[in-house]
Amino acid sequence: MKPEILCEKDGYAIRFGVPEDAENYYLQGFGTFDPEIARLTGSKSYYAREEVIPFFMHSLTDQSRRFFLVIDPNGKIIGESVINEIDRDLRCANFRICLFHPEKLGKGIGTWVTKFTRDYAFEVLHLHRLELDVFSFNPRAKAVYEKAGFCIEGVRREAIWDGEKYADDILMSILEDEWKAIKAKG
Numbered sequence: 001m002k003p004e005i006l007c008e009k010d011g012y013a014i015r016f017g018v019p020e021d022a023e024n025y026y027l028q029g030f031g032t033f034d035p036e037i038a039r040l041t042g043s044k045s046y047y048a049r050e051e052v053i054p055f056f057m058h059s060l061t062d063q064s065r066r067f068f069l070v071i072d073p074n075g076k077i078i079g080e081s082v083i084n085e086i087d088r089d090l091r092c093a094n095f096r097i098c099l100f101h102p103e104k105l106g107k108g109i110g111t112w113v114t115k116f117t118r119d120y121a122f123e124v125l126h127l128h129r130l131e132l133d134v135f136s137f138n139p140r141a142k143a144v145y146e147k148a149g150f151c152i153e154g155v156r157r158e159a160i161w162d163g164e165k166y167a168d169d170i171l172m173s174i175l176e177d178e179w180k181a182i183k184a185k186g
Contacts, residue, residue, distance in 0.1 A: 007116045011073030026052040028077045029100040040138045041098050081117045091128035114148045128176045136168035149182045150174045
């Protein structure tokens with residue numbers, strides 16, 4: 001059975017992962033993880049298959065997260081978007097996104113995926129608050145989040161080591177009423 005496409009744009013698709021994606025998720029993403037993408041997202045530069053595959057499989061059924069894959073026009077997994085740490089009582093969650101390959105950056109894919117995930121958080125999960133953090137040395141991502149309506153609410157000064165110097169961890173969020181205002185504008 002083919003996985004349901006949740007959203008499409010210019011041949012790219014967003015869908016939930018399925019167990020059959022596990023090997024490609026590793027091979028097309030974390031098995032060849034780009035060092036600059038790792039730096040920008042605060043990830044390790046190397047992941048073993050033995051840690052990625054079980055994590056992927058667990059993510060498919062973990063009720064505290066929604067795990068989306070980003071698929072390119074050729075069917076290749078090029079990224080992920082995740083709503084995690086879902087707190088149903090407080091109606092809040094964390095958001096993270098990663099496009100695995102640098103050549104996919106700067107093409108509007110991240111903005112499209114971020115807006116889709118934001119909308120899913122409020123329309124489907126009925127959240128009140130969606131939050132994230134972004135590093136000060138990743139201004140492109142910060143601009144994407146601002147474009148999607150996220151506001152800066154705090155800065156953890158010099159909380160991240162960027163290989164040569166300390167950098168800030170910027171905390172951002174969007175609230176349900178802010179999202180409704182964005183949607184009302186069209």
